[in-house]
Amino acid sequence: MPLRTSSKGSSRVNIETVARLLTIRNSPILLRLPPFVSALCLVVGIAWLFILPLNEYSRQTYVSENAILPGQVHTYFGGSEHNVFRAYRHEVYQMAQWSQADRLAAIEGIMRDIGLKSARQPYRYTVAGEDIQGTNVYALLQGPRADATEAMVLMAAWRNFDGEINHSGVALALTMARYFKRWSIWSKDIIILIPADSTYGSEAWVSAYHSTATEVTAWRNVSELSIKAGALQAAVAIDYPVGPWGHRFDKLDILYDGINGALPNLDLLNTAVSIASGQMGIGCSIHGVAAHSDSYQDRLKTLARGVMTQSAGHATGPHSAFMPYHVDAITLKTVGDGWHDEMSLGRTTESIFRSINNLLEHLHQSFFFYILLNANRFVSIGNYLPAAMLMAGNFTIAALALWLQSGRAPMTPTTKPADTASKLDGLQLEKVKLGDAVVLVPIQATKPMIRHLFLPVLAALAVHLFGVLPLKALVSLHRDYLTLSLQAIALASYLLPSLLSILLVRTLSASTQQIQILQSLSLLLLSAVLATLATLNFSLAFVVGVLAWPLAFVRPLFNPFAASMTLTSTNLHRSLLLAGQLLVTALYLALSPATVLYILTRYFDTSVQWTLLEMAKAWQIQGVYTALVVWAIWWPAWIVGGVVLTSSAWKPRS
C-alpha cells in the first residue's frame, strides 16, 4: 500500500480534496457540533415516544400462531357447574376463617375428591429481617391424551396482589379443575396451583419446578415439589377477590409484565383478548385504564403506565414469576361493576385453555418485545427501540467528543471574545501547505497531545466498583435501617463528588485532560450498558437515560468573577453566568439517584421504607436488577459527573 503526501506532481483535484478534508477534520464548527448532536439525540429520543401512539407507528394486534385458533371452540362451562362453583365459593369463604393448616387440608381434600394428585410446598424467605412464609397447594390433572412432556398452569393465589383473599378466584380454579377432569381432550397436563401469596408463593413454586435440587440457605428455604409434569407451556392466573355473594364485573384487566420487564409472547395476550372480547363479549383493559376511548391521550397514558411498570421490573401479579423461566403467563383480573358473572370468566378461561391445548410447540411466533397502547394495539420493537438507542447514542457521542477534546491542546482561555477580530488574535495560526493549497489552521488543532490514561482509567474503575457499596447496603441491611441508610447515601452522594475532585485535583494533581478522559470513559460505559439494557428491558434503559441526561453536558464550573473574566465581560453578564451555574448545580443535585427516589415515592404516595423494602425483597428473592442498574451504573456515572462539575473549583491557584 504505497502512501504519499499530496506533493507537487499530483493532480489539482487531489490537492483540493485533501485540503478540504483536512479543514473539515479540524474545522472548529465540527468540533463544536457534538453537544448539539447529543442534545438532538436526546430530544428526538424523548419525542419518539410521543409519536408512537399515532396510527402510523403502531399496529393492530393479530394472532400469529395458526395452531391457537382462539374462540373457535364451543365452551360448555355452565349449567350445573354454576351450582358447584357457588358451593366451592362458600367453602372457600369458610376456609378463610380457619387456621392455615386446616385450610390447606381442606383445599387438598377438595382436590383429592375431584380425583387429582395433590401436594403441598412450604417456603420461607428471610429478607431484611422480614419473614415471608407460606405453603402452596397444587394438583396435577393428567391429560388423557398427554404424554407428560408438556403442561399448562391454572393459578389462583390465595391472596391476590393487593392482599385481599381471592375467594371467587380460588373457587373458580377448583370448579374449573373439576370440570376439566371430565374432558378427554387434554393433550397437555394441567396443573392447578393455589399459591399462598401472589408474588413469593408463585416464585417459590416455579423456581422449585425448574430445579432438580433445592439448597437451603440462611435466607431461602424452598421445599422441593413432590409432583412434577413436563415443560410448562403457559400459565393463566385468575384474580377475582369477590366474597360469597358474588359481584358482577365490567371488564377484565390483563396483567402481563414479568420480572425485569420480560413480557409473555404477544400471542398469549391476543388469545385472551380475542376470546374475552370476541367470543364472550367481555371488554379488556391494560394497565387499569378502564375507560379507554382509543384517543391519543388514552393510548399515551397506557403507554406511559406500561413504561413505568416495566422499568420498575418488579412483579405485578402471580404470573410475573413465570417469565424468567421462559413460561408465558398472564393474570386475568376482574375490574369494575358490570353484568359479567363468574361463569363468563370461567368460559373465557376454558376457551383459553383449549387454545393453549392446541399448541404444537412453545409460543414463539409472535412478538416478545412490544408496548401495548390498548388491548388490541401495539408498538413493535423496531418502532420503539430507536428511542432508547438514541438515548444511549447521546452519551456515546458526548464520550467521543470529550475524547477528541482531550487529545488537543487546550484552546485559549474560556473568555468569549467580543468580536471576530479579537477571536482571530487569540488563536495562533499555522500555515499548512499542501502543494499549491495553503490552509490556515489554529496551531492547537494540529498539535496532538499525549493522553495520560492511567489515573482516569483507575478512577473510573474505582468509582464504578464503589457503586456496589450502596447496593449492598440497601439490599442486605435490616428493614429498620433502610431509610436511614438511604439518607446516609443521599448525603454522601452530595459530598462525594467534591471530595473526590479534591482528591483527584489536589492530591493526585489530575490535569483538565485527565478529568475529560475520566468523564469520557464513564459516559462510554454508561452508554454501552444502557444500549445493552435496552435490549433486555427497554423501559428501564429509557428511564435511566432520561434521568441521566445532564451527565452528557456537564462541564467544569468556573468562577465568572475571576481575574481572567473581568477584562472582557460586563458585571451583568458575569452575574447571569453565575446564576446559570447555580441553576445547573441545582439541576444536577435534583437528578441524583437518591433524590429521584425520594421524589418518586412522594409522587406515588408510598413510604420510603416500603419502597426500599420491596426493592430489597425483589432483588434477593426474584433477582430484579433495577437496584443494580440504579446503584452500580447510574449512581457512579452521576458521581463522575459531579467530579467533573466541581473539578475546576479545587484547582490549586498558580
Place this chain on the structure above:
Amino acid sequence: MNALRQVFNDHPKAIVFAAGALLRLLTALLFPSLPDLLTLRPEISTPVNSFRRLKEGSFLYERGLDPYDGGIFHQAPLFLSLFSLMPDPSFWIGRLVSILLYTGLDVLSADCLYSIAESGAAHTTRSFQSPRKARTWKPLSVAAIYLFNPYTLLACLGRPTTVFATAFTLLSISHACQRQTVTAAFALAFAAYVSLHPLLLLPPVGLLCYDRLCMDMDGSHDSPPHDETSFAPTTNSTIAVDQRAFPKAIPFALRFAATFAIFLALLLGLSRLLLPSWKFIPSVYLTALTLPDLTPNPGLWWYFFIEMFDAFRSFFLGVFALHMLSYSVPFCLRFQKQPLTAVVLMMGIIAIFEPYANAGTAGAWLSALCLLSHLFELSSLHRYTFPAMATLLYSTFLGPAFHHLWIYAGSGNANFFYAITLVWSLALLIILTDTVYSALRDEWEAERPEGKGKDVGQI
C-alpha cells in the same frame, strides 16, 4: 503513602505481578461460583478448549476408556496426564489448584511480554529503527496491561486450555527475541500441539529469530543504517554491513522448521504412549479444520457453517482455512524489516479468524498489541482506535445479553448473537488493520522523515 511508593519503586515488577496474581485468586475466592459459570460461557469456552470437556476427557481417561471416542473431547492428550495429577476441580480445593495453575500461566505470559518489550525487538531491528522509538511503553506497563486485562482475567478463571497455547506462543516469541532458536522452536511446537493454529506463526517467528541472530552478528546496533541510500527500492537493505557474517537464510529456515517438526513429532509420540491408538490426531487437529461441532462462539465460522448446504461445506471449509493460511507468508514478506510486527499481526489473524475463536485469545492478542506501543500515536491520531475500542466495549456487553435472550429468555434468536459476534470481529479487525497502517506508515516515515505528521492520500 511514601513507604508504599518506596516499596513500589524498589520492586515494581514483583509488585505488579503479585497484584495480578492476587487479583485472580481473590476473584476466585470471593466469587466461588464465577469460575464454574465462566467455563460454561460460549465466549470463553469452545469445543476445543473447554475446561468442562477436559474434565469429561480426564474422567474417561482415568477409567481406562479412550477419551477420543464419542466426539466430546478434542484437546491435546498431554492435558489428560497433567490434569489427572491434580485434585478433582469439582471441589473447592481442586478449583483453587487449577486456578493457581492458570494464574501461573498468566504470570509466565506477562513475564514473556515483559522480556519481549525489554528486548526492544519491536522498534529496533537489523535493518530498521523506528523514528518513534522513544514512545515505546515501559516493559512493565505491557506486562500490567496483560495482567489486568479483563478478557485475560476472565479467561484465567474460565480455564480454557488455549491459555496454554497463548503462554507458549509468547514464550516462543520471547526466546526468539533472546536468540534462543531451539527453545523458541520448542515452545512454538508446544503451542501448535495444543491448538494447531500457532503453526501459522512458524514463518514470522522464524523470521524474528533470524533477524535477532543477524543483529547479534552485526554487533553495533545502536545506529543501524539509516541514510537514504540504503533504502533504495531494489537493493537489499542490509547491504551496508558484511552480510557474509550472517547465517544463511535458507539453511536457517530449514533448520528452524526441522527443529520445530522434530519437537512436534516428539510431543505427538509422547501422546501416543499415553493412549491406545492414534485416534487422537484426527480428533484434536481435524476438529479445528473440519468444524464438526457448531456450538456458538465469538468467531466467524459457526453460523456460516450452520447455514451452509452440505454440498458446499468442504469447499468453503477449504476457502476459510486457506484464507487464514494466506496471511502468514505475505506478512513476513511485507514486514521483513519489522518481524515482531509480523508476529503480532499474525497472532491477531489467528485470534480473529480461527474456527473456534474465544475472548481469551483475543484479549491476549490485544495485550500483545501493546508491544507495538510506539505505533499507538499513529493509530490513535490517524485511525479509529477509540471508536474500535468503544465498539469492543459495546459488543462485550451486548454479546452475553443477546446470548441470554436467545438461549434462556427465548425471546431472541441465533441471529442476535451472530450479529454481535460480527461486530466484535469487526472491531478487532479495525484494530488489526489500523496497526498494519501504523506499522507501514512508521516504516515509510523512517525513509522520508519530511512526511511526518502529514495527512496522506492513497493511490
